Amino acid sequence: MVGxxxxxxxxxxxxxxxxxxxxxxxxxxxxxxxxxxxxxLGAYGHPTIRTPHLDRMAAEGQRWTSFxxxxxxxxxxxxxxxxGRIHLRSGMFGRRQGVFFQDSHHGLPDGxxxxxEALGDLGYATGIVGKWHLGHQPEYRPMRHxxxxxxxxxxxxxxxxxxxxxxxxxxxxxxxxxxxYWHVPLMRDDVELERPADQTTIxxxxxxxxxxxxxxxxxxxxxxxxxxxxxHVPLFRSEAFADRSAAGRYxxxxxxxxxxxGQILDTLREEGLGxxxxxxxxxxxxxxxxxxxxxxxxxxxxxxxGTTWEGGMRVPGIFWWPETIEPGVIREIGATTDLFTTIVxxxxxxxxxxxxxxxVDLSPVLFGTGPSLRDSMAFYRMGELYAYRRGPxxxxxxxxxxxxxxxxxxEHDPPLLFHLGHDPGERYDLSAVRPDVVEDLLDAVESHxxxxxxxxxxxxxxxxx
Amino acid sequence: MVGxxxxxxxxxxxxxxxxxxxxxxxxxxxxxxxxxxxxxLGAYGHPTIRTPHLDRMAAEGQRWTSFxxxxxxxxxxxxxxxxGRIHLRSGMFGRRQGVFFQDSHHGLPDGxxxxxEALGDLGYATGIVGKWHLGHQPEYRPMRHxxxxxxxxxxxxxxxxxxxxxxxxxxxxxxxxxxxYWHVPLMRDDVELERPADQTTIxxxxxxxxxxxxxxxxxxxxxxxxxxxxxHVPLFRSEAFADRSAAGRYxxxxxxxxxxxGQILDTLREEGLGxxxxxxxxxxxxxxxxxxxxxxxxxxxxxxxGTTWEGGMRVPGIFWWPETIEPGVIREIGATTDLFTTIVxxxxxxxxxxxxxxxVDLSPVLFGTGPSLRDSMAFYRMGELYAYRRGPxxxxxxxxxxxxxxxxxxEHDPPLLFHLGHDPGERYDLSAVRPDVVEDLLDAVESHxxxxxxxxxxxxxxxxx
Numbered sequence: 001m002v003g004x005x006x007x008x009x010x011x012x013x014x015x016x017x018x019x020x021x022x023x024x025x026x027x028x029x030x031x032x033x034x035x036x037x038x039x040x041l042g043a044y045g046h047p048t049i050r051t052p053h054l055d056r057m058a059a060e061g062q063r064w065t066s067f068x069x070x071x072x073x074x075x076x077x078x079x080x081x082x083x084g085r086i087h088l089r090s091g092m093f094g095r096r097q098g099v100f101f102q103d104s105h106h107g108l109p110d111g112x113x114x115x116x117e118a119l120g121d122l123g124y125a126t127g128i129v130g131k132w133h134l135g136h137q138p139e140y141r142p143m144r145h146x147x148x149x150x151x152x153x154x155x156x157x158x159x160x161x162x163x164x165x166x167x168x169x170x171x172x173x174x175x176x177x178x179x180x181y182w183h184v185p186l187m188r189d190d191v192e193l194e195r196p197a198d199q200t201t202i203x204x205x206x207x208x209x210x211x212x213x214x215x216x217x218x219x220x221x222x223x224x225x226x227x228x229x230x231x232h233v234p235l236f237r238s239e240a241f242a243d244r245s246a247a248g249r250y251x252x253x254x255x256x257x258x259x260x261x262g263q264i265l266d267t268l269r270e271e272g273l274g275x276x277x278x279x280x281x282x283x284x285x286x287x288x289x290x291x292x293x294x295x296x297x298x299x300x301x302x303x304x305x306g307t308t309w310e311g312g313m314r315v316p317g318i319f320w321w322p323e324t325i326e327p328g329v330i331r332e333i334g335a336t337t338d339l340f341t342t343i344v345x346x347x348x349x350x351x352x353x354x355x356x357x358x359x360v361d362l363s364p365v366l367f368g369t370g371p372s373l374r375d376s377m378a379f380y381r382m383g384e385l386y387a388y389r390r391g392p393x394x395x396x397x398x399x400x401x402x403x404x405x406x407x408x409x410x411e412h413d414p415p416l417l418f419h420l421g422h423d424p425g426e427r428y429d430l431s432a433v434r435p436d437v438v439e440d441l442l443d444a445v446e447s448h449x450x451x452x453x454x455x456x457x458x459x460x461x462x463x464x465x
Numbered sequence: 466m467v468g469x470x471x472x473x474x475x476x477x478x479x480x481x482x483x484x485x486x487x488x489x490x491x492x493x494x495x496x497x498x499x500x501x502x503x504x505x506l507g508a509y510g511h512p513t514i515r516t517p518h519l520d521r522m523a524a525e526g527q528r529w530t531s532f533x534x535x536x537x538x539x540x541x542x543x544x545x546x547x548x549g550r551i552h553l554r555s556g557m558f559g560r561r562q563g564v565f566f567q568d569s570h571h572g573l574p575d576g577x578x579x580x581x582e583a584l585g586d587l588g589y590a591t592g593i594v595g596k597w598h599l600g601h602q603p604e605y606r607p608m609r610h611x612x613x614x615x616x617x618x619x620x621x622x623x624x625x626x627x628x629x630x631x632x633x634x635x636x637x638x639x640x641x642x643x644x645x646y647w648h649v650p651l652m653r654d655d656v657e658l659e660r661p662a663d664q665t666t667i668x669x670x671x672x673x674x675x676x677x678x679x680x681x682x683x684x685x686x687x688x689x690x691x692x693x694x695x696x697h698v699p700l701f702r703s704e705a706f707a708d709r710s711a712a713g714r715y716x717x718x719x720x721x722x723x724x725x726x727g728q729i730l731d732t733l734r735e736e737g738l739g740x741x742x743x744x745x746x747x748x749x750x751x752x753x754x755x756x757x758x759x760x761x762x763x764x765x766x767x768x769x770x771g772t773t774w775e776g777g778m779r780v781p782g783i784f785w786w787p788e789t790i791e792p793g794v795i796r797e798i799g800a801t802t803d804l805f806t807t808i809v810x811x812x813x814x815x816x817x818x819x820x821x822x823x824x825v826d827l828s829p830v831l832f833g834t835g836p837s838l839r840d841s842m843a844f845y846r847m848g849e850l851y852a853y854r855r856g857p858x859x860x861x862x863x864x865x866x867x868x869x870x871x872x873x874x875x876e877h878d879p880p881l882l883f884h885l886g887h888d889p890g891e892r893y894d895l896s897a898v899r900p901d902v903v904e905d906l907l908d909a910v911e912s913h914x915x916x917x918x919x920x921x922x923x924x925x926x927x928x929x930x
Contacts, residue, residue, distance in 0.1 A: 019753070039510065045504065045509050047531060048796055048886045048889060059524070148645050245886075246886040247886050247887055248887035251886075293887045293888055297765050299504070300504050300510065300512070331711055364689070392711065420711065421716075422712055424511075
């Protein structure tokens with residue numbers, strides 16, 4: 001009967017409206033890889049990594065080619081995704097520290113409204129399977145931010161090192177990793193399940209937990225957030241994927257994530273939930289290039305993780321919702337910051353009006369009813385605005401590599417100017433030939449800055465608590 | 466009736482044999498772009514260039530991710546494609562000149578057997594629509610090498626310059642091109658139709674000629690070779706494609722080529738020839754990076770045209786033959802040199818046994834019956850072996866950029882060693898950690914060299930004849 005109503009809704013409203021009966025809300029699954037680069041999937045042009053499940057997801061849905069994470073590193077990127085706000089507003093940045101560590105004191109402030117809270121208030125079952133990284137002290141964990149359940153790790157898999165200090169030994173450990181080098185706990189809700197987490201099986205266990213969550217909540221609208229631990233170094237994968245990829249250990253890890261995406265999509269199909277579920281795949285930032293073959297690829301884009309070049313923040317963005325999302329390749333601008341503002345209305349809610357939000361509603365593009373409402377992107381590093389994009393043009397006020405690659409900080413006056421349509425690799429500075437565009441962009445930068453509220457940075461306090 | 470026989474042949478022999486009746490031979494269309502880079506198509510990951518027809522062709526057929534042109538520049542690459550032989554064997558190289566020019570004396574030797582000759586001998590109608598570049602003197606033109614008809618230009622579209630000499634003026638002319646800057650003739654068979662060729666409409670006219678050729682020969686087996694003039698600089702496109710692409714003028718040009726591919730595939734479908742025609746799309750070498758936004762992109766690969774880095778010779782390779790070619794993404798090695806040796810047997814012939822051939826038969830991969838017979842690739846520049854690949858490993862004996870980009874020539878002893886599966890961008894030299902692999906590869910290099918016959922180089926003689 002639901003099927004019939006859905007079909008009626010489909011035919012009476014045209015193919016570009018959600019295939020749901022009146023009042024029915026879609027399930028939402030967000031799969032969020034860690035340090036996966038723009039060029040790491042088959043559908044995005046990787047020559048050797050095999051990602052048939054993600055490629056199929058992209059072919060059946062929308063593959064966005066100008067989709068951004070809000071930050072070039074982990075914690076701020078996740079804060080923006082879950083709140084719809086640039087991380088400066090929530091204090092999710094530092095002047096000395098880029099992310100939370102195992103001895104950080106703070107976490108995402110209680111006053112922030114996460115997507116899990118917003119959807120929970122609308123009657124959704126909410127679960128997180130994966131890495132949190134927005135504060136691991138009890139008062140900041142997922143259960144305090146709207147999630148009913150959690151299976152995963154509290155911060156990055158390379159934290160709480162047990163191997164000797166000293167650059168070379170640590171670096172060698174990263175390339176020949178053993179799970180006991182990192183004293184990372186695996187949590188179920190607020191209980192520590194194992195420590196160190198057995199990272200070898202973590203992707204496989206995340207897949208199993210995600211499948212179980214979907215089956216358990218098949219009759220309720222649900223929100224499942226799957227922030228993978230991989231492919232952040234150290235790289236681990238289960239036996240079934242070891243030494244299988246032509247792209248080596250990194251390829252093994254991506255292929256296991258791809259398999260796990262297949263598990264989730266297959267489960268949705270088997271449960272008859274495909275047409276009632278929006279699934280999104282993205283990454284928290286670009287590839288960690290300094291780990292060489294253990295890091296990913298930004299494809300044609302410049303630089304990687306930690307930087308405000310395109311390779312640091314432009315990531316895969318795949319949207320899947322059979323019979324509802326208009327399949328295609330989308331070249332308009334979108335960002336992880338837009339997920340909150342897109343999903344809450346789809347769930348029948350309204351976004352908070354007591355605070356500034358930075359996300360837009362991507363529905364017009366998803367459902368083929370109009371152009372993207374986003375035409376700009378702000379690129380922050382350590383709480384400082386380094387670059388700004390509007391339309392095809394991007395200015396760099398400051399450039400700086402990271403992790404040992406071109407790390408000198410350079411301020412540019414006039415700023416560097418690139419046309420990302422003609423030159424996605426940011427190779428050909430146009431500032432001398434298009435000073436008019438530079439001026440326009442600088443005006444836009446000023447306007448952006450004047451609207452930005454900046455909270456006290458919360459990453460910098462570390463040590464004994 | 467043919468359809469019924471074809472269906473019987475299909476079902477009795479399994480889905481992996483050509484869908485043709487006994488004795489029926491497939492038509493063959495080879496579309497060969499000029500200077501189109503590995504990363505320039507949507508299906509190969511370009512973020513802004515739209516290539517829906519090539520993307521569909523790739524989705525319906527095989528998209529090869531390790532497919533090579535035999536040379537990093539034009540004339541030798543075309544010689545290898547048409548003869549199945551590395552160009553050194555036919556003298557299609559020079560020690561001082563990389564290609565033929567408008568004042569070159571020589572051309573492809575009469576003794577070479579081209580694919581057009583081989584297929585003509587088997588009763589095929591043969592046509593070339595596009596750029597020849599294997600000798601423009603009357604005795605070397607396409608009509609002397611097995612083609613029944615020719616519509617196109619004899620050498621590159623940037624030759625016979627009419628603009629003042631001097632680097633900057635010439636370079637400026639390239640970025641603001643006008644057709645009368647280059648005194649390039651447009652030929653029909655052996656007759657000069659116009660001079661300078663109106664390059665603005667050349668892609669559109671190539672499409673029309675290709676469509677006409679297919680319709681005229683719909684009842685005969687035919688071989689159509691479409692070596693485009695574009696996207697070699699200077700870039701021209703017709704009104705309908707001007708200023709249409711988000712990727713600028715280069716994008717316009719690629720999108721017009723994509724449209725023309727659509728014209729060819731649509732014509733085959735309309736004429737009911739889709740299931741009887743093998744269509745191949747590739748490029749003669751990598752992108753000409755020194756022309757900045759007027760050059761293409763090698764995507765994740767290093768360097769471009771003129772070099773023996775991957776970006777110079779790895780190119781898109783798309784094979785389409787509905788109901789016969791096993792669709793998929795192919796990560797095995799293939800090369801344009803293999804087209805001769807693949808196609809002649811499909812047409813019912815046998816390849817010449819009176820000369821060494823370098824191509825292999827790609828049929829096992831195309832029809833899903835076995836692995837690729839090619840496991841190596843030799844990278845020559847100006848007749849000198851610079852690099853050699855076997856399996857995933859590649860050694861560089863000599864490296865050198867080109868066209869003003871890192872042009873210093875560097876001999877490497879030991880050679881540089883890269884694992885192209887783990888590191889398609891050739892960033893991480895493994896020679897120090899895998900001397901055993903270097904040794905193996907050097908043995909393979911010696912074995913390759915000992916089998917290589919080298920003719921007198923024919924590009925170097927230029928000037929008054």
